[in-house]
Amino acid sequence: KIHIPPLPLRAIEALNSEGFEAYAVGGCVRDSLIGISPNDWDIATGAEPEQVKKLFKRTVDTGLKHGTVTVLLDNESFEITTFRIDGEYRDNRKPEEVRFTRSLKEDLSRRDFTANAIAYHPFHGLIDPFGGVSDIQKRIIRAVGNAEKRFNEDALRILRAVRFSAQLGFEIDKKTLEGIKATSFLLSNISSERIRDELTRLLLSNNPMKFSLLNDTGILSHVLPELEPCFATDQRHPYHIYNVALHSLTAVKNIEATPVLRWTMLLHDTGKPHTKTTDKKGTDHFYGHHHKSTEIANAVLKRLKFDNKTIDTVCRLVKNHDRQIEPQPTAVRRAVCSIGEDIFELLLKVRAADIKAQNPAFLPDRLEKLGKIRNIYMEIKAMGQCLSTRELSINGDDLIASGFRQGKEIGGILKNLLKEVVNNPELNQRETLLEMALKAQRRKPR
Ligand code: ATP
Ligand code: MG
Known part of the structure; x- marks a missing residue:
């Protein structure tokens, strides 16, 4: 049973009372049938955009060319899209032009997967010409019509299939999977x-873990070729039980779902295939792999046009993910300073996820050590101990007031003072720091 919330229901009734067909359609129907609550309610209608706009007081022209009008009722908004057939597909991408139609079935037939091609009407019930309900019951992602043709029309659907399979925990239908394998190279035409x-x-x-499908189907070489060698690199080392790719994906699963953390775990070991050496006893080593991993992470994220903040954070986490920190206050303060206070808590999460994706035999000891580091860090924070130049008891202006020359030098002096304060927090007092700065200045050869 599908429950359409009051406002989209009102919109459907308003359209119906003017003689237009209108249905809830796509993701909201799919999610309702699965039993998860939909993100948003999309309505498909036989009315054309101008007719929709006349019916509702407040509307936004979201995508008139594609037949989409956003309607605002009370404080909610949802999209009403005219039944349409997509026009000519060029370069394996969604068409610029669309043609409106009066036929719901035509509209459903242009949709990507059977589970996404179901409509629902409060009186007439489900309209399901492609067997979407049965596929949802069988937990299958299946292309509407001929898979290869559909992926040729719009290659993004290839990735959508894998994404839906991961979001819903569904298998991809055999023919659809074959269609993916045959067309994955078309993804090079997608932005x-x-x-x-x-x-x-x-x-x-x-x-x-469904990310592995990208490797199995050949998609990976067209979207993230840097990950391919990870699937072929095993790790004969007491700490490891998985190859590099499986370890990384397990770590992805182990960490909370934010883009920064999940991309970090995916990329954190990408340098391993390039740094592997095997010793006489047959144990694998990956010396300095974090440098290579950082380089690869940076290249991947730049190519995918991530914002600078995300790139910077992920790269710093990757670079520091393997760093040894002793569970001892001075060592922790030093580590926080050099890694950066802004990401230290994230780094602890990264390390926990990493350890949990390795050999469980060492898990308790390694997690205990990590827990100690975390506690020490919390204490340091609670005591308000200085961990960055910002938290020093003097700033650049104080130095200038004491006769230091304005400019780059000031930053260097503050950094040196921070080093001292991190080793000995008691030094963080105005007088003491000024004295130290002057002393260092006098020592400097002119
Ligand atoms: P969610 O929003 O939860 O990710 P959704 O199914 O609502 O899932 P949208 O991308 O919002 O996905 O698209 C809405 C509907 O439009 C889909 O259910 C599908 O019917 C159709 N659709 C979206 N993108 C495509 C596409 N590339 N090819 C064919 N149909 C598509
Ligand atoms: Mg949606």
């Missing part, structure tokens, strides 16, 4: 932004 967004949704899902 990096759209690839980025689909991959992110896949990683944020409850089944990020």
Whole structure:
């Protein structure tokens, strides 16, 4: 049983009372049938955009060309889209032009997967010409019509199939999977932004292990070739039980679902295939892999056009993920300072997820050590001990007032003072720091 909330229901009734067909359609119907609560309610109608706009007081022209009008009722908004058939597909991307139609079935037939091609009307019930309800029951993602043809029309659907399979925990139908394998190369025609967004949704899902499908189907070489060698690199080392890719994906699963954390775990070991050496006893080593991993993470995220903040944070987390920190206050303060206070808490999460994806035999000891580091860090924070130049008891202006020359030098002096204060928090007093700065200045050869 599907329950349409009051406002979209009112919109459907308003359209119906003017003689237009109108249905809830797509993701909201799919999610209701699965039993999860829909993000938003999309309405499909036989009315054309101008007719929709006349019917409702407040509307926004979201995508008139594609037949979409956003309607605002009370404080909610939802999209009403005219039944349409997509026009000519060029370059394996969604068409610019669409044609409106009076036929719901035609509208459903242009949709990507059977589970997304079901309509629902409060009186007439489900309209399901492609067997979407049965596929949802069988937990299958199946292309509407000929899979290969549909992926040729719009190659983004290839990634959407994998993403939905991960979000819903569904299998991909055999023919649809064959269609994916045959057309995955077309993804090179899709913009990096759209690839980025689909991959992110896949990683944020409850089944990020489905990422492996990208490797199995050949998609990976067209969207994230840097990950391919990870699937072929095993790790003969007491700490490890998985190959690099499986370890990374397990770590993705182990960490909370934010883009920064999940991309960090995906990329944190990408340098391993390039740094692997095997010793006489047959144990694998990956010396300095975090440098290579950071380099690769940076290249991947830049290509996918992530924002600078995300790139910077992920790269710093990758670079520091393996760093040894002793569970001892001075060591922790030093580590926080050099890694950066802004990401230290994230780094602790990264390390926990990493350890949990390794050999469980060492898990208790390693987690205990990490817990100690966390507690020490919390104490340091609670005591308000200084961990950055910002938290020093003097600032640049104080130095200038004491006769230091304005400019780059000031930053260097503050950094040196921070180093001292981190080793000995008691030094963080105005007088003491000024004295130290002057002393250092006098020592400097002119
Ligand atoms: P969610 O919003 O939860 O990710 P959704 O199913 O609502 O899932 P949208 O991208 O919002 O996905 O698209 C709404 C509907 O439009 C889909 O259910 C599907 O019917 C159709 N659709 C979206 N993108 C495509 C596409 N590339 N090809 C064919 N149909 C599509
Ligand atoms: Mg949606």
